[in-house]
Each structure stands twice: as structure tokens, then as C-alpha cells.
Amino acid sequence: MKKLIFLVAFVLLTFASIAEKKTIIVVDKDTQEELIAATVTVNDSTYYTNFDGVLVVDTPAKIKVEYPSYESVEIEVSDSQIVELKSK
Secondary structure, X not given: OHHHHHHHHXXXXXXXXXXXXXXXXXXXXXXXXXXXXXXXXXXXXXXXXXXXXXXXXXXXXXXEEEXXXXXXXXXXXXXXXXXXXXXX
């Protein structure tokens, strides 16, 4: 019985933690090409997008996205989304 309770608790916690992850895709506004290694600041921590322009983070309230030669963007994230950056 203890094993069953542990298993159910483990599965519920796993699904709860997955549900809080958000996918951010950073692309060029004009060409829609993904931007590799775009800087994403979440709660004073810095992360970078992968080779597909993708970053998966815990639910942040506000993020800042930067890339050389592009205008920086600060947005509120409520769901997974595509962030378009405009070149300067």
C-alpha cells in the first residue's frame, strides 16, 4: 500500500512540474528564422536559446530577450510563445 501511495504521489508531482514549463522560441521578425544563442533573462538569471532558437523555462512573470543587432524586448509570459525580435 505504501508503494502505491508513493507511486501516485510521484506521478502527480511529475505532471505538476511539467505543466509549469513554458517554451519560448526566439525568431527574427522579418524572416521568421530562429535566433541561436539569444540571451533570455528570467528572474535575474541568464539563459540562452539552443540551435533551434528554443528555451524551456519555469513559469516566469517577466522575461527580457536580447540579441546582438536586434532591439531588446521585455514581455510577460503566460504561456508558451514565439518572441519576435526586430533588427535595429
